[in-house]
Amino acid sequence: MQIKLETISGIRAQIYHLPNRPPFMMAADIAAAYGTTTKRVNEAVKRNPNRFPERYAFRLTIVEEEQRWSQNAATSAGKRTDLEPLVFTHGGANMLSGVLRSEIADEMAVAINDAFTLMEAETLAELTFLLQKVSADARFRKPVRGRIVEAVNEGWTFDMLKETVTLSQPKLVRAIKDCIGLGLIKAAPEGTPLDLATSALDHRQMAMFTHG
16 A cells, blocks of 8 residues: 555644644544544544543643634634634544544555654754754854863864864964863863964973873
8 A cells, every 4th residue: 555645745734733732633634534524533532532541632722723723824714713622643643543443544544644753753853953053052152161171072173173163273272271271171182283382382281282
């Protein structure tokens, strides 16, 4: 069985996001996908409460339903927002396919699972990117001594360190000297210019550059 990409894409568009709620699909949308009615879906949940804990199926509050429709302003005209509709998370959608037990439900369950998985992968990728950006921003905002310590701990070369600061090369060497003098690092990053180090350091600290 092969699910068309446009089917997965269409289902992906029916997965909603609200604050403090896991991604979910409306019971009506899942019923349509599974070739049944919303009434039958609701009855299936009522008959099998142990299979549908709140992390699988829950009802939106009236406020949440209003928020959901506000995200779809182009299609929300005339829609009721005074109801508390039943919705299904990824796990709930999978569980429902087993409860309904129909050929089309089995087929569409694969597409719905793929759509949720695709959405979760996209969300994870976005989160990873944001975390990396925050980490990079924080690193570039660190005082120069903090960057020097980080550079030494991570094995950066002098040139790599220089890319993360706005100091001139002589001032950066001087800052490295200060870090050594304060005991923040034991040796300078590899590749620290010896000619600049010589003018910036005393003989005792010079050994830490040449043997770092």
